Amino acid sequence: MGRTSSKEDAGALFHSLRSAYAATPVNLKIIDLYVGFAIFTALIQVVYMAIVGSFPFNSFLSGVLSCFGTAVLAVCLRIQVNKENKEFKDLPPERAFADFVLCNLVLHLVIMNFLG
């Protein structure tokens, strides 16, 4: 069985992941896109802070926290809305969305206060 090299294994792994991912429902893919956007914005801010310095540190924390908090809440939404999850089978997706909205409101309230 050692006839396939690791490079071919990596390629095979990558292809299987891609095909599996293509099978996910569209709304989950939208949530994934949203999470990616949040993490990307957080990375931009970290790189900016590394270049310029951490002068208004509270503003930096607030910006980064808003990005990570958004990402976390979106991930929670995805878990609760995903029909393949056995634990949340009985949870109506509207309830999940309402929780998501309320938590985001609290998050943004905190962010605006801490932004300075």
Next chain:
Amino acid sequence: MHSLRIADRSPTPCSPRRFRHQVPLHLLQFPQSRLRPRIQVVPLHLLQFPQSRGFDLEFKLADDPKIALQRYGRYLYDALILFCPSVERFGGSIDLAAIIDFFDSGHDLIIAADSNASDLIREVGNECGVEFDEDPLAVVIDHISYAVSETEGDHTLIASDDLIKSDVILGSKRIVAPILFRGIGHSLNPANNWYVLKVLSASPSAYSANPKSKLSTPPTLIGSAISLVSIVQARNNARILITGSLSMFNNRFFRSGVQKAGSQTKHEKSGNEQFLTEISKWVFHERGHLKAVNVKHHKVGETDEPALYRINDELEYSVEIYEWSGTSWEPYVANDVQVQFYMMSPYVLKTMSHDKKGLFSTSFKVPDVYGVFQFKVEYQKLGYTSLSLSKQIPVRPYKHNEYERFIPAAYPYYGAAFSMMAGFFIFSFVHLYSK
């Protein structure tokens, strides 16, 4: 007894009365105690020019029993001239303590000692910061810089031109001819470097010894350490002139020509008159007496003085400095008056610029430190009275609403937070209304 030292307010108080009618008291010595019969030393010229300069002179003999410097607690005279080198005890109510009190209270003094100076005069000199040679028979002898003359051959008449370099003390016109001197020398205590200065020093080849006896040990006072004429300007701005030769002041020396041994130039007139006139002008505060008035400070753009400043404020400071010219206060002109913004150490030190009318001003930014500061002007220049002004002013930090509202360095973070909010809004619509 008004000390002219400054507290934390404003500048030197000067009563105009004092400077209009200076009244020096001239204590002369009774001629009898002279050892050699000679024409009495009558310092005519010195007596004349103070009178022509507006002073009222009073002459008294040193042992006159009615002399007094003060009556009922007030001083009768503004200055004292002692031309009595060998007086053992003063008459009337003057003694060493009275003379010390006189100049401690800010009045001026001229003391002339001579080759038979008494202990009293030596003690007065000691109190002023100079030490005459202890040997009572010693005079200053100089075998290289003596004045060439037909009669005197023991080189005790010396011609000196080693003058201090100061236009305010000696006047702006240079004294070309050497100055004739015959008398005792003194040395200065090095601890008083700033206050006691040598105006006329002896040349490096001079020494102080008895001309009639052979020297058995090397003399203690030698060379340029011997001061012939010294001045003292005390912290209370009293000025004292001390010289070891009473004959410097007499007519004969004023009028005679002088030729320094070893040089070919023979001057028609010695420098004594010019030197003594100019230096007496300095002693009687006709030159070099400063006063500072009208300390003002305000924020740039305003005119009234605030009770406190904020950090990073722009402010302007100004002070008016005048110099007494003998008759009136003239604007002082100098480029080295500095003001400090001081709290334990000067945070700001700036040289002030002047309009030619005596107003010195500068502007600077309050440093980024809060606390209680002082505007300090400490001006000490050779020959001038010292100015010591200080004015206290607090400096406060920013109030909570004086900071910048939006910090430019944080714009990306603001943008990220708002973009997250926008993203959430759009996403929630997309999530709800997509299949």
